[in-house]
Amino acid sequence: MQNKFLLAIDQGTTSTRTIIFNRCGDVIYEVSKEITQYYPFPGWVEHDANEIFEKTLACMFECIFSAKLSFKDIAAIGITNQRETIVVWDKKTKKPVYNAIVWQSLQSKEITDNMSIYNDLIKEKTGLKINPYFSASKLRWLFDNYPKLQKRANNGELLCGTIDSWLIYNLTDGNVHATDYSNASRTLLFNIHTLSWDEDLLKLFNIPKCILPEVKESSGIFGYLSNKITQEKIPISGVAGDQQASLFGQCCYQYGDLKNTYGTGCFTLMNTGTKIVNSKYGLLSTIAWKINGQITYAIEGSIFIAGAAIQWLRDELKIIKSASDSEKYACSLQSTEGVYVVPAFTGLGTPYWDDECKGAIFGLTRGTSKEIITRATLESIAYQSKDVIETMKKETKANFTQIYVDGGATVNKYLMQFQADILNSKIIVPATIQTTALGAAFLAGLGIKYYKNVAEITKLRKINAIYEPKISKNRQIELYKGWKKAVKVTRMFKNSVKN
Ligand code: ADP
Numbered sequence: 001m002q003n004k005f006l007l008a009i010d011q012g013t014t015s016t017r018t019i020i021f022n023r024c025g026d027v028i029y030e031v032s033k034e035i036t037q038y039y040p041f042p043g044w045v046e047h048d049a050n051e052i053f054e055k056t057l058a059c060m061f062e063c064i065f066s067a068k069l070s071f072k073d074i075a076a077i078g079i080t081n082q083r084e085t086i087v088v089w090d091k092k093t094k095k096p097v098y099n100a101i102v103w104q105s106l107q108s109k110e111i112t113d114n115m116s117i118y119n120d121l122i123k124e125k126t127g128l129k130i131n132p133y134f135s136a137s138k139l140r141w142l143f144d145n146y147p148k149l150q151k152r153a154n155n156g157e158l159l160c161g162t163i164d165s166w167l168i169y170n171l172t173d174g175n176v177h178a179t180d181y182s183n184a185s186r187t188l189l190f191n192i193h194t195l196s197w198d199e200d201l202l203k204l205f206n207i208p209k210c211i212l213p214e215v216k217e218s219s220g221i222f223g224y225l226s227n228k229i230t231q232e233k234i235p236i237s238g239v240a241g242d243q244q245a246s247l248f249g250q251c252c253y254q255y256g257d258l259k260n261t262y263g264t265g266c267f268t269l270m271n272t273g274t275k276i277v278n279s280k281y282g283l284l285s286t287i288a289w290k291i292n293g294q295i296t297y298a299i300e301g302s303i304f305i306a307g308a309a310i311q312w313l314r315d316e317l318k319i320i321k322s323a324s325d326s327e328k329y330a331c332s333l334q335s336t337e338g339v340y341v342v343p344a345f346t347g348l349g350t351p352y353w354d355d356e357c358k359g360a361i362f363g364l365t366r367g368t369s370k371e372i373i374t375r376a377t378l379e380s381i382a383y384q385s386k387d388v389i390e391t392m393k394k395e396t397k398a399n400f401t402q403i404y405v406d407g408g409a410t411v412n413k414y415l416m417q418f419q420a421d422i423l424n425s426k427i428i429v430p431a432t433i434q435t436t437a438l439g440a441a442f443l444a445g446l447g448i449k450y451y452k453n454v455a456e457i458t459k460l461r462k463i464n465a466i467y468e469p470k471i472s473k474n475r476q477i478e479l480y481k482g483w484k485k486a487v488k489v490t491r492m493f494k495n496s497v498k499n
Pocket of ligand 1: 262265327
């Protein structure tokens, strides 16, 4: 079995990707296909669940055959997915009864606004907050708007699940209706203390338990590919939500290990071991994974605008032609001359959770150039990450001396060096940027004993670059003070003029 490969399905928000890894975790072949986004009304985002499964299958076949392999060469399959997105389908026909309601979709905002009195209860049980992002209010919205579906759900005629469940169900031709602990912990219905669907929350959201999937360990056999797909007996043996899979792919297996993903936004997760951190400053507590009967928790912070600010420089301000220009411009300067950009385009996430403030630029002079604005925008990504990581330090007392990073913006050497400087921590960039898919593959490998344990997987970690902090402590404090001031003033400015 040792020369067989692991196949990861990474079903993301904008695309579906499959990657074949060898035993060492090297990418052998990769295929991705875009997913159609539906915006039926402002703020709503939906996907066609059938398209998601069809594209997953298409990616899988193309990946295996283009790599000149066959299903025989695949030891196991791992699944990682966009979290919180929900699908409801008919038990008999196996067809969805409505589009997948995507995590970003805000159609259930009125529901969550009306339920804000339950915030403390929900936080205590789930580690999350009452917010339309999480799955439960999306289900409530569906059943409120289509009362027939509520009846059918109550009668046990429907099933529901996050995208991992939907894929497992289809890949096994309806034989398995399951999810893993990491995905369950994002639904707002799962109690992260008792590790079960919570009766009080099910009542609160009026969701019948019979439609929910069985919750299984993140690493272990969920089921086998149906014989409609292949005659080979191939197990699905690793499942985790995308951020948790990335934490696993980065080999963050010890308490205090932390990863930061720099994509459109930033997601920071820290392994908190067997401890649930009850955050006072807006971090979420979540399940990282459950393996061999052992639960591992994580604490999570989110930044809404990171790489998206670079897209703004390119697409709206048009002061850079490509994202890579941002590094060139930043490196052409000695400093930002005191200019700060606060890219609060959709408010600010952890630790501020201020959805009313808007973006701002401070410190402009007659000499402020596009290079300065660009560099200050890049630096804002590092400052926001520092805000999150400082909050984690405060709440967990962990002292991070190194941070594992991934995501599209980690190719920017200026950003990575500035991040090391402003955090006074080592920044470690792995050799494969596909850490999410790698995490799913590792979980799948562990689930069939292809790997003995996480210690064996950790030995496979390959590093592309390490950035060491270079600036003085005083300079670091001075720069960060300027950022905090800029954020404070940004939050004070609430403009009532709309046009
Ligand atoms: P997502 O998974 O959220 O779609 P990716 O991990 O693919 O994001 O990263 C894409 C983001 O990375 C984009 O927002 C883009 O602006 C940013 N990005 C890509 N290259 C660079 C670069 N050289 N410098 C800064 N940001 C970059």
